[in-house]
Amino acid sequence: MKNTATLLISCPDRKGIVATVANFLYRNGGNILHADQHLDRNLGLFFTRIEWDMTDFKLTKKDIVKKFTPTARDFKMEWRLEYSNYLPKVAILVSKEEHCLSDLLSRYKNREISCLIPFVFSNHSNVKDLVEFYGIKFPHMPINGSNRKSVEEFILKLLDKDSIDLVVLAKYMQILSPDFIHRYKNRIINIHHSFLPSFIGAKPYHQAYQRGVKIIGATSHYVTEELDNGPIIEQDIIRISHRDTVERLISKGKDLEKIVLSRAVRWHLENRILIYGNKTVVFD
Amino acid sequence: MKNTATLLISCPDRKGIVATVANFLYRNGGNILHADQHLDRNLGLFFTRIEWDMTDFKLTKKDIVKKFTPTARDFKMEWRLEYSNYLPKVAILVSKEEHCLSDLLSRYKNREISCLIPFVFSNHSNVKDLVEFYGIKFPHMPINGSNRKSVEEFILKLLDKDSIDLVVLAKYMQILSPDFIHRYKNRIINIHHSFLPSFIGAKPYHQAYQRGVKIIGATSHYVTEELDNGPIIEQDIIRISHRDTVERLISKGKDLEKIVLSRAVRWHLENRILIYGNKTVVFD
């Protein structure tokens, strides 16, 4: 397991940011492994992600926070510090369709995504065996018109109890309340089965079929209060033709959904994503 | 130059269509070179495109029409008969941006698209030299608030005079009147610089930038009265990232626009497209 730290910074653009941060790391024995930056010239905002080797680094996490804070204040930075040896905790919410869930769990087992999954919640019970095969807890509870609020409270307690860092909606066909979204702001990833902003809402493959598009897509995004309108993390597409029925669109789309969701989860867990406004910077 | 005929048929689905058409051609000495068919099971509609060698075929065009008409009536067919040795006449309408025009003219000269282009019309004059270099007439006329109607009449006269079969809008930034569209129904192809139905209307690259999508596209479609809502012929996409400014989106998009428009024009000229409802069948 690699032993690195990653600094993610956004701040107003200004001369000397790179020099200051690079000096700070250099003076303390940090060997930079990856560094990437982005400048949004319209907004005058600067973003950077720097990952360095901790082997010879002289400062503890506490030291870094203490010594870097004045610099951060000076440059008006929003910043985060992440360690590669911390295993983020992820909960998956799912309804009946299991292709995304099955794909994520297989990647989890094969360490393609690096995290801990304490539980999977569903409003159905059909994926029970699958989840338990992977040694994961499976709290589940049907949702109907009257218990929506209490189920959410139940989930929130589970999230809280396991100190969940990231919630993944792997085809969870329920709308979360503004309160839930607010509490996990920028920490809920959803997969929508269309090339957003086309075909927002229900039955996007049916909408695509009706419109007669020649390409369909899938979009992973952070969940915000406005439906299917959060910051987009990743999209991918596949070509279709007049021969493709709605059923075949659904089938072709499943492969997109799996890949597009898993990329978003992996990038989030690797601390590669910075959110600003309603957009994302995804450092490669 | 190949000597073939192509029959394009749509009709309600029913047993025996293929057998009947194939027998008709076989009995008259037709060797089928390409045959493709499509069944829309929801609508119960059958579509076919059959191209055959005319070398040993016993019937003249007139004969075919005469002998095939009863069959067509029996099966309630809408049908067209096209000959490969007829060179369709195409007019291009363009505004200031010349990349699509330049691309089409280069393909025209190199016979990648098989047609005759009697003229290019523009509401600007900047592409004059380019058009005339290819030996094509260049009627042009500025459009302003008050002369829109008379310019359209001018264009319609030109189209009529040269017996134009297809009108290509190669970045023509003017909206055509319902009357114009009606007169060239299913014979006007436009290129829209977005992945429709996303980003309808003005400045789609700016809209895409604002929304923070990770992929942009272009769409060629037949023009109908409702803006950017006609039957889609072809779409293509390119991946973008947070690094891409609006200027770079525009630049990347140009390559899409050229290709997506030229494919639509070529397929239309090769009689490969059937329109039904608001969709297209594009036979490969």
Add this chain to the structure above:
Amino acid sequence: MKNTATLLISCPDRKGIVATVANFLYRNGGNILHADQHLDRNLGLFFTRIEWDMTDFKLTKKDIVKKFTPTARDFKMEWRLEYSNYLPKVAILVSKEEHCLSDLLSRYKNREISCLIPFVFSNHSNVKDLVEFYGIKFPHMPINGSNRKSVEEFILKLLDKDSIDLVVLAKYMQILSPDFIHRYKNRIINIHHSFLPSFIGAKPYHQAYQRGVKIIGATSHYVTEELDNGPIIEQDIIRISHRDTVERLISKGKDLEKIVLSRAVRWHLENRILIYGNKTVVFD
């Protein structure tokens, strides 16, 4: 479950083939659901795939064979007749890497691929739990320098006993003997982790990294005696950059491998593939 029959035909091109086959089906009450054809003009070969509804069809399988054989002989056809209600039997061979296996089994369970999988064989034991979770037998046996021949005989017996129709090599890192390949000619599908014919043989991702390509791919193909040289069924690609290490190529490639293999398996099971020479016709 749909009740259809599919006729797959290859023969020398000649006038009247379509008419003859269409008449045969029409006379016997067959309603054609899908028909596709291809003409290789260089070789003068004609290919067709016709699927029709059996509901009102008057002939039994035996009848069809009897009545169609003279026609087939007359046109020098190679032909096959397949029924949608027959569930083909598939065996999977796998080594240590489980991503393709896991993906196939998940699709199997969710009926994205329509077949029966009596067993998975491996020369390792690490996937035992996974295979058994899906209720499938898991014969396994290590392979070393001296027992290669006897393991093959063991596998052949298993294939024979379960009347296996298709063998899928889902990252099976052993080379099959010519005899094995011969006995399952055109019925063994392999996934190779490169864009063939680039990077044949071992460690294609390492080769791709060394060569500095900007795109990597995966290829599914029928296995022939010549390594990685059989008829290609499907390929797909993903863009890479100088940032991608060999490890990241391997990781990105896994998603390609899963999709490209599963498409090949599905198309084979749907009787959509015709092999001729060293190429495939894949009817859509």
Add this chain to the structure above:
Amino acid sequence: MKNTATLLISCPDRKGIVATVANFLYRNGGNILHADQHLDRNLGLFFTRIEWDMTDFKLTKKDIVKKFTPTARDFKMEWRLEYSNYLPKVAILVSKEEHCLSDLLSRYKNREISCLIPFVFSNHSNVKDLVEFYGIKFPHMPINGSNRKSVEEFILKLLDKDSIDLVVLAKYMQILSPDFIHRYKNRIINIHHSFLPSFIGAKPYHQAYQRGVKIIGATSHYVTEELDNGPIIEQDIIRISHRDTVERLISKGKDLEKIVLSRAVRWHLENRILIYGNKTVVFD
């Protein structure tokens, strides 16, 4: 026109490189607009591209060279300094096929590629009118078995006379001598009409057709003495099927060739490419 300078550096990896370079620019008033870096951990090599605004920068080009040289020596850097207000001089070599040439000239006129093209050389004369339409000199000379060497000398003189920085082979179907290649090392860009390393050499589309691949590609690369084996700059692909004849592969491939070549030329002119070993780093 923007007024920036760009520093391109490769050197053995070592702590402090970023800090040192960033400090140098900061101390002298440079506002960094783009910075990108890459670490090849296998080879222990570090690469960076830094572009900064010259508006408030205190040093002249001469000063930079003088002041930066000791640092560069200390870190064992290979480095280049480029100014955005220098217009590189490009010569195009072409044979009979004009689609890439036509595309490049159209982009040149529309300032999609920023350079000066003093001349286009051809061993044919068919593109004369096209080249001259764009106001570019068109020296041309047929090549046969006996005059190959003298034609090369003629071209070399032209290149020398116009101080050409980059030679673009836009479907130039002649092999350049090792001496020619050596004199313009890393400054000759070729387009090969296959997905390298597949189908090296002559008639790649015919080779692709024979092999039955499902995707074809094009590759732009720097020319080295070994045929089609130089550092790859860019590749792109398009899906094909059994329906595509060699002629259609050629036609589909042309669109790839145009785009893939033009991207390589643009990136080279924007000083985004670093070559090392037989690979390229293309900074985005």
